[in-house]
Amino acid sequence: MNDGQVRICQRCHERPAEVHFSKVVNGEKSDRYLCEQCAREEGAFHFVLGPQFSMQHVLGGLIGQAGFPGNRGTAADALRCPTCGYSYREFAETGRLGCDRCYEAFQAELNPLILRLHGRAQHRGKVPARSGKELYARRELERLREQMADAVKREAFEEAAQIRDKIRQLEGGSADAPRV
Amino acid sequence: MHPGFSQWMSGTGPESEIVLSSRIRLARNLAGIPFPHRMSEEQGRAMLERVEAAIQSLNPGWHMTFRRLTELTALERQVLMEKHLVSPQLIQEPVRFEAVALDDREGISIMVNEEDHLRIQVLMPGLQLEEAWQIANRVDDMLEQHLDYAFDETRGYLTAWPTNLGTGLRASVMLHLPALVMTRQAPQVFTTLAQLGMVVRGLYGEGSEALGNIFQISNQVSLGLTEEELIHNLAVVAQQIVGREKNARDHLKGSAGIALADRVGRAWGILTNARVMTSDEALKLLSDVKLGADLGLMDGALPYTFPQLTLMTRPSFLQVEAGHELAPEERDRMRANTLREHLAGKR
Ligand SMILES: [Zn+2]
Numbered sequence: 001m002n003d004g005q006v007r008i009c010q011r012c013h014e015r016p017a018e019v020h021f022s023k024v025v026n027g028e029k030s031d032r033y034l035c036e037q038c039a040r041e042e043g044a045f046h047f048v049l050g051p052q053f054s055m056q057h058v059l060g061g062l063i064g065q066a067g068f069p070g071n072r073g074t075a076a077d078a079l080r081c082p083t084c085g086y087s088y089r090e091f092a093e094t095g096r097l098g099c100d101r102c103y104e105a106f107q108a109e110l111n112p113l114i115l116r117l118h119g120r121a122q123h124r125g126k127v128p129a130r131s132g133k134e135l136y137a138r139r140e141l142e143r144l145r146e147q148m149a150d151a152v153k154r155e156a157f158e159e160a161a162q163i164r165d166k167i168r169q170l171e172g173g174s175a176d177a178p179r180v
Numbered sequence: 181m182h183p184g185f186s187q188w189m190s191g192t193g194p195e196s197e198i199v200l201s202s203r204i205r206l207a208r209n210l211a212g213i214p215f216p217h218r219m220s221e222e223q224g225r226a227m228l229e230r231v232e233a234a235i236q237s238l239n240p241g242w243h244m245t246f247r248r249l250t251e252l253t254a255l256e257r258q259v260l261m262e263k264h265l266v267s268p269q270l271i272q273e274p275v276r277f278e279a280v281a282l283d284d285r286e287g288i289s290i291m292v293n294e295e296d297h298l299r300i301q302v303l304m305p306g307l308q309l310e311e312a313w314q315i316a317n318r319v320d321d322m323l324e325q326h327l328d329y330a331f332d333e334t335r336g337y338l339t340a341w342p343t344n345l346g347t348g349l350r351a352s353v354m355l356h357l358p359a360l361v362m363t364r365q366a367p368q369v370f371t372t373l374a375q376l377g378m379v380v381r382g383l384y385g386e387g388s389e390a391l392g393n394i395f396q397i398s399n400q401v402s403l404g405l406t407e408e409e410l411i412h413n414l415a416v417v418a419q420q421i422v423g424r425e426k427n428a429r430d431h432l433k434g435s436a437g438i439a440l441a442d443r444v445g446r447a448w449g450i451l452t453n454a455r456v457m458t459s460d461e462a463l464k465l466l467s468d469v470k471l472g473a474d475l476g477l478m479d480g481a482l483p484y485t486f487p488q489l490t491l492m493t494r495p496s497f498l499q500v501e502a503g504h505e506l507a508p509e510e511r512d513r514m515r516a517n518t519l520r521e522h523l524a525g526k527r
């Protein structure tokens with residue numbers, strides 16, 4: 001616009017451009033000339049594209065908030081994970097943890113935050129076959145018991161008996177499993 | 181590392197006119213070892229060795245190739261990102277002990293020592309989230325036989341960011357939505373998506389702009405729902421956006437037929453005649469031409485798919501093709517030449 005020419009908005013190709021954006025991504029400079037209206041609309045657009053960009057700010061914001069359930073002031077700040085040495089302070093600043101054991105070390109502070117982030121606190125998804133062997137077996141038992149109850153309701157007693165045998169077989173593996 | 185096209189760019193699969201690709205990513209970590217940003221040099225190297233051994237167990241059946249990023253040039257690393265096979269975070273300088281394992285079709289990509297120890301990613305063309313999950317799940321099962329994952333019954337898979345906790349799953353679709361942008365419906369659609377717990381990003385993920393009217397939509401929440409539920413929810417949302425984009429396209433074709441054909445024709449004219457072109461301009465024009473091809477406003481089909489053409493204009497891909505580094509002005513000339521040759525030469 002410094003060459004005396006009137007630039008036309010690159011978005012609507014109608015109104016004169018009044019706003020100039022310039023950015024460099026991977027060494028490539030790009031210029032954008034927009035009219036005021038288009039600049040506003042794109043601004044609104046970027047706002048929508050924005051939230052993920054600042055996930056750590058969201059986290060940071062939550063943690064720093066007065067009345068946030070995890071806030072324990074200076075006491076929490078002094079917490080450290082015994083496994084990796086990461087401090088709660090560092091987590092509060094970055095939103096990132098130091099190791100898997102940090103989740104235990106900071107659980108009083110983290111649990112409300114997790115609930116707030118996900119709206120739920122209990123994992124219901126996949127369970128790894130080795131590290132989650134016990135849980136896997138327990139879930140399988142639950143599933144079979146539901147199936148058996150359903151079979152009984154439908155008066156499919158033969159099917160129910162078959163499921164019961166499967167349950168007994170599974171329970172054979174762990175001594176303290178409740179009997180059906 | 182050959183710079184060619186990946187299988188996911190084939191332009192096939194359900195709804196592939198609008199859904200460019202479907203992606204499943206699983207975040208996994210090993211128990212008792214600091215996350216990558218807290219690792220010592222020694223722990224980082226040890227992790228690479230453990231994971232490499234585990235990945236080798238997928239061979240010969242899965243045709244995986246394991247590459248340490250330190251063995252690749254900066255340009256080769258950037259091409260991997262331009263092909264969406266690795267995240268921008270993985271190739272952040274300086275690279276230390278990051279690695280990526282790719283299958284020969286470049287549909288499976290396992291990132292090592294990114295923000296989590298492992299990120300298993302499966303990319304497929306079109307709307308195929310369920311199919312991609314099946315594959316990622318099997319790869320995960322096989323790796324878990326060799327690796328002790330950090331997992332707890334309440335929190336699920338433990339991740340560096342609490343935002344990935346639980347399933348560690350991020351499902352996403354890459355959508356081409358030119359008509360929603362032209363009819364100015366996009367901001368409203370995305371506001372609704374945010375309310376549904378979905379995240380919208382640009383072409384290269386976090387913080388990137390929606391260049392070429394390309395948007396990535398993914399789940400925000402990862403804990404408390406099953407993988408199937410999370411994937412189903414995203415698939416339903418994607419299908420709805422596809423429906424709205426189709427409506428907007430019909431509307432544009434009906435109410436602005438000439439203006440649209442003119443815009444497409446002009447884009448084609450510039451793409452096949454220009455001598456200098458920036459990557460942003462190329463992407464914008466390719467988006468117009470792709471829309472034109474979808475709506476039958478072009479004589480015949482494009483010789484390459486939209487993702488292939490997009491990749492051909494990316495800065496690092498161009499330089500690897502050229503065989504050496506290029507200054508930005510040289511790149512802009514080579515980009516224009518490549519497009520003229522590949523678009524006009526075959527028409
Ligand atoms: Zn304007």
Ligand SMILES: [Zn+2]
Binds near residue numbers: 082083086100103
């Ligand atoms: Zn820790």
